[in-house]
Amino acid sequence: MIQSLTDSDREHLQEALNRSGQKVTAQRETVFSVLLAERDHPTVDEVFNRAREAMPGLSLATVYNCLETFVSCGLVRQVNHERESTRYCPNLAPHAHFRDKETGRVHDIELPPEVIKSLRSILPPGFDSEVIEISFLGRAQGTDKNSN
């Protein structure tokens, strides 16, 4: 069951959309609420299926549109894992991803500033990077709850 947005999340969405001259729509609210509900980095298709529960008429193309919009206004990040479809993640704090080989589940791993700094330091002169994507692949024992 997808719950609707809290006032605070709705404001967050509205502000980000307005900032880049985009409109708040019911579809965008629904898709955004799906991303916030379960922090499991769903694929487009997973988002589509979950969102349709709350909004049966919703189309797949609209889900693609919404996700692209969210990425473009910085509400959501795309994550690619090897041989996997693109996944989406509303956690904007700097973090790495850990994909469990067994379960396929994707966990967020906190990324301390000094690690980011040491990573940036390996770039040769002339290389300037805004985005760093870090993915681990392996096994996670114990943890069976959503990370974030």
Added chain:
Amino acid sequence: MIQSLTDSDREHLQEALNRSGQKVTAQRETVFSVLLAERDHPTVDEVFNRAREAMPGLSLATVYNCLETFVSCGLVRQVNHERESTRYCPNLAPHAHFRDKETGRVHDIELPPEVIKSLRSILPPGFDSEVIEISFLGRAQGTDKNSN
């Protein structure tokens, strides 16, 4: 123009395939030589087109098969970049990737052991990772030659 494998590279291929009970075929040699020739992390389709120059009858499905085989026996790594097709890279030394937003070109960035160590150290207990993928996205000035 794709040159055929050096003896040393051919041995390398042969050994890796044998080790996992796979066979050396002309197609596999061709595909492997394509990967070694230009270190630009080509997509499947790019590999296909280049390989066909040397071997016109080659089929796309075979290229997919070959690449999967190479990945499975550790000859080649897959690289995924955001919103891009999977790319392939025969550089097995630990390294990060840097994708230039302007040119689309993918550079390899050397990854010092201490940086790898600091990355592993951020994993919570119970998380065990064999593979770390690090991608930078940004702009690279100057460098216009293949990195590797």
Added chain:
DNA sequence: CTGCCTGCAAATATTTTGCATTAAA
């Protein structure tokens, strides 16, 4: 020989696009 591999074609899967309609601001 024997089993793995190739090539083909068809099936899936994924993502994008054009356009008429609808809805937000």
Added chain:
DNA sequence: TTTAATGCAAAATATTTGCAGGCAG
């Protein structure tokens, strides 16, 4: 009212699969 977003269907991409015949070991 004006501009942007949705929904649909079709197209474009990307990847996988089944299977008959071919070839490496």
